[in-house]
Amino acid sequence: MDNQEPKHQRRIRYKGTHPKAFHEKYKELQPEKYADAVAKVIQKGSTPAGMHRSICVNEILEILQITPGQTGLDATLGYGGHTLEILKCLDSKGHLYSLDVDPIELPRTRERLEHLGYGPEILTIKQMNFSQIDQVALETGPLNFILADLGVSSMQIDNPERGFTYKSEGPLDLRLNPDRGISAAQRLKTISQEELQGMLLENADEPYSAEISRAIILEFKKGNDIVTTTKLQQVITDALKFIPQGDRNDAIKKSCQRCFQALRIDVNNEFEVLYDFLEKLPATLASGGRVAILTFHSGEDRLVKKSFKHFYREGIYREIAPEPIRPSPSECNSNSRARCAKLRWAIKS
Numbered sequence: 001m002d003n004q005e006p007k008h009q010r011r012i013r014y015k016g017t018h019p020k021a022f023h024e025k026y027k028e029l030q031p032e033k034y035a036d037a038v039a040k041v042i043q044k045g046s047t048p049a050g051m052h053r054s055i056c057v058n059e060i061l062e063i064l065q066i067t068p069g070q071t072g073l074d075a076t077l078g079y080g081g082h083t084l085e086i087l088k089c090l091d092s093k094g095h096l097y098s099l100d101v102d103p104i105e106l107p108r109t110r111e112r113l114e115h116l117g118y119g120p121e122i123l124t125i126k127q128m129n130f131s132q133i134d135q136v137a138l139e140t141g142p143l144n145f146i147l148a149d150l151g152v153s154s155m156q157i158d159n160p161e162r163g164f165t166y167k168s169e170g171p172l173d174l175r176l177n178p179d180r181g182i183s184a185a186q187r188l189k190t191i192s193q194e195e196l197q198g199m200l201l202e203n204a205d206e207p208y209s210a211e212i213s214r215a216i217i218l219e220f221k222k223g224n225d226i227v228t229t230t231k232l233q234q235v236i237t238d239a240l241k242f243i244p245q246g247d248r249n250d251a252i253k254k255s256c257q258r259c260f261q262a263l264r265i266d267v268n269n270e271f272e273v274l275y276d277f278l279e280k281l282p283a284t285l286a287s288g289g290r291v292a293i294l295t296f297h298s299g300e301d302r303l304v305k306k307s308f309k310h311f312y313r314e315g316i317y318r319e320i321a322p323e324p325i326r327p328s329p330s331e332c333n334s335n336s337r338a339r340c341a342k343l344r345w346a347i348k349s
């Protein structure tokens with residue numbers, strides 16, 4: 001008889017059906033491999049993880065009236081959706097320059113576009129802030145068209161490591177370029193209650209700016225840090241406990257969205273860079289050149305509207321959008337991120 005105990009076998013580590021890491025989580029992150037999964041997600045009105053669905057594509061192309069041989073700029077490359085449509089209009093003639101500040105997504109988009117056959121002979125991609133459009137224009141010469149699709153891409157929002165959303169645990173960063181400036185967590189550490197309240201009001205019209213800024217500063221006074229997205233969400237949730245129960249959850253969700261937006265605008269100096277861009281725009285456009293700008297909140301839209309009106313009155317723009325164009329109801333239904341978009345345009349004299 002063999003008395004020997006069976007040799008202990010090490011259990012094979014089982015990953016489980018619920019992958020933990022973002023990159024393991026969604027089939028959509030490999031769109032080539034899981035085309036059906038991607039199509040299903042889009043059909044449900046959502047954006048597949050790791051992708052961005054471009055907004056108002058037809059409306060933008062109608063405004064820009066791109067013809068082969070022209071030179072233009074996509075100031076916000078993102079996933080490259082608009083860039084790709086513009087390249088199709090150029091039909092291998094002319095040149096497109098595309099910018100983005102994001103050092104993480106930009107190489108991925110460049111590779112994707114190169115795979116589709118758009119290399120440096122037709123497309124120049126630069127990691128640059130669009131506030132430096134005057135420097136880009138030194139290389140491009142007068143531009144026939146310019147597009148800016150402001151804000152963040154779905155890939156940036158969906159990646160918890162970037163900290164753009166309270167919906168998933170991650171570092172409270174919110175920088176479009178994490179190599180520059182300070183994170184939202186560092187910013188909160190040094191800000192006064194008064195300044196924070198002003199930031200929440202100015203950048204996001206937050207109705208509970210007083211309560212939330214008081215709660216955040218109190219948290220630091222207690223010796224606690226706020227370095228993750230979920231910790232900030234918790235502080236906001238606790239600060240709004242006084243709201244009657246029936247309305248509370250919805251109010252908390254909206255305040256979280258607005259507070260994250262306010263912080264993002266602040267750490268990326270979004271109003272300042274947009275102002276610089278708008279000021280430098282006319283000088284970079286050729287005569288008859290067209291610009292289209294897609295905004296996602298009232299603060300951005302106000303700046304664009306004011307600048308277009310100002311240069312129109314000065315005779316620098318010969319025509320501007322009388323009213324902002326909104327995405328069609330069917331686009332809003334199929335892509336919830338389109339709902340708050342406003343599109344304005346101008347044509348240089």
Ligand SMILES: C[S@@+](CC[C@H](N)C(=O)[O-])C[C@H]1O[C@@H](n2cnc3c(N)ncnc32)[C@H](O)[C@@H]1O
Pocket residue numbers: 052053054055075076077078079080081082083099100101102105128129130131149150151152153154176273
């Ligand atoms: C809404 S996404 C653009 C999506 C793109 N139009 C598409 O179709 O895929 C906005 C992009 O602009 C970039 N961005 C935001 N502010 C910028 C700035 N000041 N300079 C350059 N890029 C900026 C963001 O990093 C993000 O990738």
